[in-house]
Amino acid sequence: MERQDKGTYLLVLEVKEDQTIAIGRRPLTDFKKGTYLYVGRAKNGLQGRIRRHLSKKKKRYWHIDYFLQKAKVQEIWIKPDFFDECPTALKVKSLVKDSSSPLKKFGASDCNCASHLFYLPKGKGRLKSLRRTLSFEKVEIHGNQA
C-alpha cells in the first residue's frame, strides 16, 4: 500500500546563541542555545508542511513559525500515517529526563500537553537512539534554508 502524505513529525532544531523571542502574542521568552525538539502533526500534506517549516518567507501563524525565525532545522523525523503527536511529546519528556519546556503550551494550544517543544541539554549525542526508540525515520533536507 502506498504511504500517505500525512503523519507525525519531529523537528530537531538548533539555536546558535541564547535568544529572547516573542512567540506570537506570548510574553518574550528566553531560549537557551542548544538543541530543541518540536513535535507536530499533519493531517494531510506532510511534505508541504515540512517545506513550509524550512521556508523563511511565510506568514507567521503557529508558535513554531516564530521560533523558526531564530532556530535552524537540523533534522526532520517522520512517522507516516501515525497521528500520535501528543503521546510522542509525552514520550520525549519521559525519555529525556533532563529536558525542559521553555514556554508552556508551545504548539499545544489545542491539546492537553504541557508543551510540544523540548529543550535537550547535551542533545546531539542522544538523537539517534531517541529517534529509534520513538520509531521515527529521518528524511533528507533538500536545499538550503534561505
Ligand SMILES: [Zn+2]
Ligand atoms: Zn499535545
